[in-house]
Amino acid sequence: MTKKKLLLKANGRIWIDVQDGAFLGYGRIDLLEKIKELGSIRQAALEMKMSYQQAWQLIDEMNNKSKEPLVISSRGGKGGGKAIITDVGEKAILQFKEFNKAFQIFLTSYTKNLNS
Amino acid sequence: MTKKKLLLKANGRIWIDVQDGAFLGYGRIDLLEKIKELGSIRQAALEMKMSYQQAWQLIDEMNNKSKEPLVISSRGGKGGGKAIITDVGEKAILQFKEFNKAFQIFLTSYTKNLNS
DNA sequence: CTTCGTTATTCATAATTAAGAATAACGAAG
């Protein structure tokens, strides 16, 4: 039998950097997905219980750090304005999700290691 | 040739949880090592440019979440007091460092993946 | 029984972050 001990769990979080700092993490990915779903920064922020300013700032940073923007927004017009995810943005979402999937597998595997 | 694109870097941080929350991360490991080296919570905190209260609180939480303490401290006596790392603490340091080593390898490998 | 430097603890204040309020700009549609 395995020795009786605390149950440990390997945990962590990941993100993707570019040269000048953090680029894509869980929060930004969630935000991108919500924007894709709702077509609006404000609505996305609302649903994430995040202030509009914070959401806007996250997107702005993201766009500035990338050569091509991940989100394109416009104001005025039908509905007052809108925001859409570019192809670059869509690819970033997929890329991050795969990265995270691999990480979760790593964590699960290491958790077994910690308790053996 | 590979398509010209942003240089991406997989990054992240890890820690070890117990049932009731975070247990061991980079900060606590650094602190444990400094205490081991210096035999004093205060000196360790000083060297880490961290307030004594924060250091003490980190250790206290750590000790409370573990069945057996990782640090034993005493006050009074020669030198005013002291703090030592238990065997459990030493093992925790090693365990975390191995975990981190594996994680760094994972990140390096995934960074290549991101840029290919 | 005084000195010493630390552990242990509490509380007020400083510093940092996040949120909120307020407002201009916008363009399609009626």
Place this chain on the structure above:
DNA sequence: CTTCGTTATTCTTAATTATGAATAACGAAG
């Protein structure tokens, strides 16, 4: 040319964290 709901932006205020000050307790050593 007015209405609409959003984007974009700034500034003030709230909330959260971290730090510093202050002090009691401690026990070995002289």
